[in-house]
Amino acid sequence: MKNILISEKQLADLVGKVKNNVSESNEPGSYMAKQQLFMLATMAYTMWEKMEDGEQLEDWMESKIAQSEQSILSVVKAYMYDEFVEDENSGMGKLNFDELVIGK
Numbered sequence: 001m002k003n004i005l006i007s008e009k010q011l012a013d014l015v016g017k018v019k020n021n022v023s024e025s026n027e028p029g030s031y032m033a034k035q036q037l038f039m040l041a042t043m044a045y046t047m048w049e050k051m052e053d054g055e056q057l058e059d060w061m062e063s064k065i066a067q068s069e070q071s072i073l074s075v076v077k078a079y080m081y082d083e084f085v086e087d088e089n090s091g092m093g094k095l096n097f098d099e100l101v102i103g104k
Helices: 008-021 031-050 059-086
Strands: none
16 A cells, blocks of 8 residues: 655645535434544654654553544444444354453
């Protein structure tokens, strides 16, 4: 996969366009959560790209990242479990959600 570099202004413009394409009046469901997930993924990827190998973050930054990881992991597991319960015959019956590891 080829890396694509964009400036912070370009990123802000992109995020602005995404926000403008989503409005409360014409989007059913969790439009806000989807928008927030996109922003979270974009910003996390941007930070990951900028960090040097072995770079040390401040303790509070590492703590916030760890808390965010646990929060997202809880949501993803619950979301996947809800999909599993809705369709028990989908072949996912063998999944053990307590042993599910995402992103490691």
